[in-house]
Amino acid sequence: EVQLVESGGGLVQPGRSLRLSCAASGFTFDDYAMHWVRQTPGKGLEWVSGISWNSGSIDYADSVKGRFTISRDNAKNSLYLQMNSLGAEDTALYYCARDIFTVLRGVADYWGQGSLVTVSS
């Protein structure tokens, strides 16, 4: 059974950093590209970042470019999102999601349950 389990969310002050992790199991992790997608009640679903199977291709939404860094460790079956210079606009539920392709496309067939990030003083 495919499982994606996010961790690392929480309450953080504006301007600080946070690192999200996603532990993958039930499939061959390095056969798939991976994504982070966030959701807020006001803005709905927003794609944040994606990474190909071998980290050779990485994309970011303009709203996080230069502040967030996606990475993966195929040996540990894990996906990460380093989030720096956080602002209130980054408050959201962050999902880890698997692409149906090996290359970076953007169709997510499995999703975790999400990790809540709240940016507030």
Place this chain on the structure above:
Amino acid sequence: EIVMTQSPATLSVSPGERATLSCRASQSVSNNLAWYQQKPGQAPRLLIYGASTRATGIPARFSGSGSGTEFTLTISSLQSEDFAVYYCQQYNNWLRTFGQGTKLEIK
């Protein structure tokens, strides 16, 4: 940025009836369009990709059509478990974008 616009915002349909949801892209996305279903407290679930290809395990009552800028998700005979929020998403562009969602509610 490609803007995805879904209509209507809310759709009220009776069980057993057909539901038709629309999604429009601000520029052509070819057939690089996916549909997701989301229920309260759950993560989105992939229904359709490539505009018309059903994802693994998705019932045949779900079908997608369209290309370019106009897309449709049709649910042929609504079951109780189909009442949820539906999102379209384009992946033609490196900046993947979602529509704002259509809430499908019981009439």
